[in-house]
Amino acid sequence: MRLDADEREFMCSGHAACPGCGAVIALRIFTKAMGENTILVIPASCTGVIVGVYPQSVMRIPVVHAPMPAGASVASGLRAALDMRGDTDTTVVAWAGDGGTFDIGFQALSGAVERNEDFIYVCYDNEAYMNTGIQRSSSTPYGAWTTTTPGQDWKRLRKKNIVEALVAHRIPYVATANIAFPEDLVRKVKKAKSIKGSKFLHIFASCPPGWRIPSEISVKTARMAVQANIFPLYEVEDGVRYTINYKGKQRPVQDYFEVQGRFSHLTAEDFEQIQKMVEEDWGLLQRKAGYQAADACIQSSSAQRAIKTNKVF
Amino acid sequence: MKQVLEGNSAVAEAVRLARVQVISAYPITPQSHIVEVLSDYCASGKMDARYLRVESEHSCLAALVGAACGGVRTFTATSSAGLAYMHEMLHWTAGSRLPIVMAEVNRALGAPWNIWSDQTDSLSQRDTGWIQLYCEDGQEVFDTTLQAFRLAEWVNLPVMVVTEGFLISHTYEPVDIPEQEEVDRFLPPYNPAFKVDTKNPFTVNSIAPPSIYMEIRHDNAMAMDEVPERFDDVEKEFEVLFNRRYGAVEAINCDDAEIILVTSGTITSTARLLLEDLRDRGEKVGLLKMKMFRPFPVEQVCRALKSAMKVAVIDRNFSSGAGGIFLQEVRAALCNREDRPLVFGYIVGLGGRDVTKAVLEDIYKMTKNSDVPSDKSVWIGLREVKHAIGR
Amino acid sequence: MNVAMGQKPFVAITYETTESNKTGSWRFLKPLYQDKQSPCSAGCPAGEDIGMIEMLARQGLFKEAWETILRENPLPGVCGRVCFHPCESVCNRKDFDSPIAVHALERFLADAAVGAALTTKWERLPQKNQRIAVIGAGPAGLSMAWFLSMLGYPCDIFEALPEAGGILRWGIPEYRLPLAVLQSEIARIEQLGVRMRTNNAVVSETFDELRRSYSAVFLGCGHAHGAPLGIAGETPESVKDGLDFLRRARQGERPLCDGFSVVIGGGNTAVDVARTITRFGGNAAILYRRRREDMPAFGDEIAMALEEGVELEELVAPSAIEYHNGRLRLLLRKMKIKGQDKDGRGRIVFDGKKTVKKVIDHVFAATGATAAEPWYSPPLAQRGVMGFSHCVLLLEAGGAPVIYGGDLTNEAKNVAQAIASGKQAAMVLDTYFERGIDEIKSRLEACVVGDGPALSMEAYLGGPRGGRSSHLVQYGEINTDYFQNETRVTQPRLAVEDRSCSFNEIELPITAESALREAGRCFNCGLCDECDNCYVFCPDAAVIRSGNMENRHINYDYCKGCGVCAVECPRYALIMGGEGL
Numbered sequence A: 001m002r003l004d005a006d007e008r009e010f011m012c013s014g015h016a017a018c019p020g021c022g023a024v025i026a027l028r029i030f031t032k033a034m035g036e037n038t039i040l041v042i043p044a045s046c047t048g049v050i051v052g053v054y055p056q057s058v059m060r061i062p063v064v065h066a067p068m069p070a071g072a073s074v075a076s077g078l079r080a081a082l083d084m085r086g087d088t089d090t091t092v093v094a095w096a097g098d099g100g101t102f103d104i105g106f107q108a109l110s111g112a113v114e115r116n117e118d119f120i121y122v123c124y125d126n127e128a129y130m131n132t133g134i135q136r137s138s139s140t141p142y143g144a145w146t147t148t149t150p151g152q153d154w155k156r157l158r159k160k161n162i163v164e165a166l167v168a169h170r171i172p173y174v175a176t177a178n179i180a181f182p183e184d185l186v187r188k189v190k191k192a193k194s195i196k197g198s199k200f201l202h203i204f205a206s207c208p209p210g211w212r213i214p215s216e217i218s219v220k221t222a223r224m225a226v227q228a229n230i231f232p233l234y235e236v237e238d239g240v241r242y243t244i245n246y247k248g249k250q251r252p253v254q255d256y257f258e259v260q261g262r263f264s265h266l267t268a269e270d271f272e273q274i275q276k277m278v279e280e281d282w283g284l285l286q287r288k289a290g291y292q293a294a295d296a297c298i299q300s301s302s303a304q305r306a307i308k309t310n311k312v313f
Numbered sequence B: 001m002k003q004v005l006e007g008n009s010a011v012a013e014a015v016r017l018a019r020v021q022v023i024s025a026y027p028i029t030p031q032s033h034i035v036e037v038l039s040d041y042c043a044s045g046k047m048d049a050r051y052l053r054v055e056s057e058h059s060c061l062a063a064l065v066g067a068a069c070g071g072v073r074t075f076t077a078t079s080s081a082g083l084a085y086m087h088e089m090l091h092w093t094a095g096s097r098l099p100i101v102m103a104e105v106n107r108a109l110g111a112p113w114n115i116w117s118d119q120t121d122s123l124s125q126r127d128t129g130w131i132q133l134y135c136e137d138g139q140e141v142f143d144t145t146l147q148a149f150r151l152a153e154w155v156n157l158p159v160m161v162v163t164e165g166f167l168i169s170h171t172y173e174p175v176d177i178p179e180q181e182e183v184d185r186f187l188p189p190y191n192p193a194f195k196v197d198t199k200n201p202f203t204v205n206s207i208a209p210p211s212i213y214m215e216i217r218h219d220n221a222m223a224m225d226e227v228p229e230r231f232d233d234v235e236k237e238f239e240v241l242f243n244r245r246y247g248a249v250e251a252i253n254c255d256d257a258e259i260i261l262v263t264s265g266t267i268t269s270t271a272r273l274l275l276e277d278l279r280d281r282g283e284k285v286g287l288l289k290m291k292m293f294r295p296f297p298v299e300q301v302c303r304a305l306k307s308a309m310k311v312a313v314i315d316r317n318f319s320s321g322a323g324g325i326f327l328q329e330v331r332a333a334l335c336n337r338e339d340r341p342l343v344f345g346y347i348v349g350l351g352g353r354d355v356t357k358a359v360l361e362d363i364y365k366m367t368k369n370s371d372v373p374s375d376k377s378v379w380i381g382l383r384e385v386k387h388a389i390g391r
Numbered sequence C: 001m002n003v004a005m006g007q008k009p010f011v012a013i014t015y016e017t018t019e020s021n022k023t024g025s026w027r028f029l030k031p032l033y034q035d036k037q038s039p040c041s042a043g044c045p046a047g048e049d050i051g052m053i054e055m056l057a058r059q060g061l062f063k064e065a066w067e068t069i070l071r072e073n074p075l076p077g078v079c080g081r082v083c084f085h086p087c088e089s090v091c092n093r094k095d096f097d098s099p100i101a102v103h104a105l106e107r108f109l110a111d112a113a114v115g116a117a118l119t120t121k122w123e124r125l126p127q128k129n130q131r132i133a134v135i136g137a138g139p140a141g142l143s144m145a146w147f148l149s150m151l152g153y154p155c156d157i158f159e160a161l162p163e164a165g166g167i168l169r170w171g172i173p174e175y176r177l178p179l180a181v182l183q184s185e186i187a188r189i190e191q192l193g194v195r196m197r198t199n200n201a202v203v204s205e206t207f208d209e210l211r212r213s214y215s216a217v218f219l220g221c222g223h224a225h226g227a228p229l230g231i232a233g234e235t236p237e238s239v240k241d242g243l244d245f246l247r248r249a250r251q252g253e254r255p256l257c258d259g260f261s262v263v264i265g266g267g268n269t270a271v272d273v274a275r276t277i278t279r280f281g282g283n284a285a286i287l288y289r290r291r292r293e294d295m296p297a298f299g300d301e302i303a304m305a306l307e308e309g310v311e312l313e314e315l316v317a318p319s320a321i322e323y324h325n326g327r328l329r330l331l332l333r334k335m336k337i338k339g340q341d342k343d344g345r346g347r348i349v350f351d352g353k354k355t356v357k358k359v360i361d362h363v364f365a366a367t368g369a370t371a372a373e374p375w376y377s378p379p380l381a382q383r384g385v386m387g388f389s390h391c392v393l394l395l396e397a398g399g400a401p402v403i404y405g406g407d408l409t410n411e412a413k414n415v416a417q418a419i420a421s422g423k424q425a426a427m428v429l430d431t432y433f434e435r436g437i438d439e440i441k442s443r444l445e446a447c448v449v450g451d452g453p454a455l456s457m458e459a460y461l462g463g464p465r466g467g468r469s470s471h472l473v474q475y476g477e478i479n480t481d482y483f484q485n486e487t488r489v490t491q492p493r494l495a496v497e498d499r500s501c502s503f504n505e506i507e508l509p510i511t512a513e514s515a516l517r518e519a520g521r522c523f524n525c526g527l528c529d530e531c532d533n534c535y536v537f538c539p540d541a542a543v544i545r546s547g548n549m550e551n552r553h554i555n556y557d558y559c560k561g562c563g564v565c566a567v568e569c570p571r572y573a574l575i576m577g578g579e580g581l
Helices: A022-034 A046-050 A068-085 A098-103 A106-114 A162-167 A182-194 A215-227 A253-258 A268-288 A293-308 B007-017 B032-044 B057-069 B080-085 B087-095 B138-155 B180-186 B210-242 B267-280 B298-305 B325-334 B357-369 C039-043 C050-058 C062-072 C076-082 C102-115 C139-150 C179-191 C204-213 C242-250 C268-279 C299-307 C415-435 C437-445 C512-521 C533-537 C564-568
Strands: A038-043 A063-066 A091-096 A119-125 A173-178 A198-204 A234-237 A241-244 B002-006 B022-024 B050-052 B074-078 B101-106 B131-134 B159-164 B172-176 B249-252 B259-263 B285-290 B292-294 B310-315 B342-347 C029-033 C132-135 C155-158 C195-197 C216-219 C239-241 C260-264 C283-287 C311-313 C316-324 C327-340 C346-360 C362-365 C385-387 C391-394 C402-405 C574-578
Touching (some): A022 A038, A022 A046, A022 A119, A022 A182, A063 A068, A068 A091, A068 A119, A068 B022, A068 B057, A098 A106, A098 A119, A098 A162, A162 A173, A182 A198, A215 A253, A241 A268, B002 B138, B007 B032, B007 B101, B007 B159, B007 B172, B032 B074, B057 B087, B074 B080, B080 B087, B131 B138, B138 B159, B180 B210, B249 B298, B259 B298, B298 B325, B310 B357, C076 C179, C076 C415, C102 C512, C132 C139, C132 C204, C179 C195, C242 C362, C260 C268, C268 C299, C391 C415, C402 C415, C564 C574
Parallel strands (some): A038 A063, A119 A198, B022 B074, B074 B101, B101 B159, B310 B342, C132 C216, C155 C195, C216 C402, C239 C362, C260 C283, C283 C311
Antiparallel strands (some): B002 B172, B249 B285, C385 C391
């Protein structure tokens, strides 16, 4: 595939990411889509380590490291400073992991997007605290092993639906993306860049060591999450206009789970249950996107209106 | 021009005149009036600044860290729990060498809830790398806030201007507010040591391995060590323009004093009155006002106390297991000096309890009548109380 | 570090990149660009580089695609029409949706080139001193001459009939292969300097003469002689030769076929005879001793024949023929299936003593053909004789080498195999002249496409194709995530009523748009098409692509060997190998 992105690299080689790291794939494509007028704010995360140890930096664009809860807030302040400096060309990006977004950074994120701060907040999601050694986060999916959900105590709770939480803030743009769909990612990045106010991109990024997968299937595994509707690709504008972006090949969830060591304890009954959960979520999303049931909804509401106004015919 | 202003407003006026560009704050009593006034100034256009209405103090200081990395002048204000919530960011600010100025209105920390004056909130942040300057009244708060920007930007360290809940924050006093042009002469536009810019990309605060972390910290220490001298320079410039100066410490009648009271903040004002009375009665007493707490002005303190037989350190703060915090610092400053005085420590006024002239006089008498100071601080004015558990 | 001196604060601000960290040292497997063999190419007797052809076609590079065909096959217009396209039956895409319509694309490219009067400057090897005589202007001889010309040898073709083409000219009806198509292909061969000597039958004596005056002689005069049925009462009058019938039809005659004719046989010749009869207004039935599914004729051709009114009778074998009231009476024995033959087809046995009698007007035999002269047949293995898959080389004192090819040596007798023979014979002869007899086998082996026996002339000439791995890409090695289900192009045809009364070409051309789309369906198995997936996904920014395909490479200083590029390669053109590679 040819990307509609900058030919230049904004990430150097020589970084310390694990082989096949999904976060780096995401960051590399993301920065190529963004171009040079970008500043990254990176709260504690794998990326915080990957971007380099003093005096080296992986990035050819500016990076401001931030404490783990502070991605959105540091970005807010930086944006304010640029505004005061009259720099309107630069886009401020907060680049955080799932822990820094779903958990410890959520307050700052919620605050910042409620203020509709003009930045792009990217959560690259590898579904656990990977940098600290694969501990469970509120992004860890149902069924997963982590070092803090070991053995038969695997996570029996759903993953937090961060996208819907952001949508609930009714910010101008929320989108999911996935490292296996770079063209879609680039399009969404460019779209986000063109919109003023708070933009949230949720990028699914595999973690070979944390997911217990061989590095070479890093992208393939991420793709399967989309194909199995576990991580649907969609975007929401102004908190209301839903568009589902992927309508390709479909897979049962088992395909996705089976290749990953973190799910190796799951049984056929578990897969069945997870399949149901996924279908429920998928159905919900489709209705929000205006498919089938939504039409019925519109009909019934117009019928109700008709009854209220006594205009039955 | 003299105006009668609430202490909080005096801070706000200084921030306005300092041409701060980004303000970020979260409400907390007794600080809130400062940022209410500032948000009013931003809204009305009286200030050309962005005001970030963040959702917490952690985000508040984080936002200022971001803004300061962006190369603009920044300010916030907080108190008590708010400051405690900033703790991580306090370290981060100093480590990043960002000259952020904060007004910290002393308020007791919970539990239990208490909104009144107590220095434990600011003093317990002593190791975060911030310069701490304690103020006595509205004028000093105004002057110190202006000086804080000059000092912070000179040494590239953040400054906490410490005032007191209600005793300063909500007290109206006449304050001399200079014109903008005069302030501009004192405080030039901010010229940051570094600013994040896409035209000169670099990474700020990447991981510093053991091979370099110590050097970064040492540079920080060197800058801190220079602060007393630089503050003196700032005050000299300030004095030329505004005819006022305070000193890192203020020694009153210390040269011939046998007993010196050591105070900070508003207690100093009460102590000034007591000092006059005692001197009138022929007592050889002196008063040392601690304005600068971080860095601790060891040299100035030792010089002021060198003739005394006894020193009474009065703390409106408390480090459990160690006693008054100023006491610890004063003892530590003196410990290697020959002919050092005996150092007595007293805990007073926690959680906003009144510290009257009588309380201070009791302390003077206790000190005068005692030959051996207690290792611990002596608590003054405790009452017999009943409490619920186990009744 | 004195603040008063205006020293800048020491903040952890970076001033270097990470490029001094050679993360390549982490690697234990190494990605390598490695083009491989596609099953279609290996399945094509001519060894056409189909994956590459479709890649070029998809990019709209029709001329380059056409030239790529010609490197391996001088007769794309012919093969795009009459080849049985074994490439399609092994196409990996068949396991995904349906195979690529390779033949339709080949024909499209050939027709487009002719339509645009494309010519091309071939990089030919320097002219050689050896002059070669080629006997027979059928597909084998034409190919031999074409490839020999590429290799620098002047060639003369001797053809007994008045025009070149052999079976293509005289054995395949025009509704399948229009004359103009064949003529343009032959003209292109002649443009290389090949001299065509038609009406020039070589007999035993002239053959010896050629062996003296030329450096080598290629004997490729085919199996043009229809085989008799070998049944009681058979005479040349009662059982006519199907091939002869077709030949006469193409010479412009209207051979006798009124009334009801039966055609004995199951191959394309049988079907062609029957369909030609219907076009002349006769009625025809094909009688075959096995079942329809066992017929070697193309399924489509059979189906069309039936649509056109040809009857098909299965499981009958002729056993005797006699005249009967001015007509013919054919005695047939019923057959039945019992067990299976080695080739998977049902084994037939007599169905007891059941017989059928048919009274008809004409019987045509189309059960196979043989060489017209016994001396055409290659010598048996002996000293001085070297046998290859598609040709036999005879070296003997007192005469130039003789190389036998085409139907004379091919196990399967069809156009594609004939082309394969011409190509192989050209390589054999060239290697013999240039490097000596001992090098022939190894040189041929180096040019094998996939698991063979198809050979690549491009590889022989040292082109990039020779650098490919011999690995034959399997369906499972294709990353099908990068492909969508798409309908295979359907080649339009004349309606049955329009075709059964004329010799107009039945298969109609596909549009350029369809061709682009169809070529786009191709997996291009094992071939890098610079899709850039490796570049896009490389976490270490270690895929360098500057300019063209040759410059695409991995920066092993940084590549950690994660293998994402190899998995995300849609076409299996990247592999992970040991560090020793």
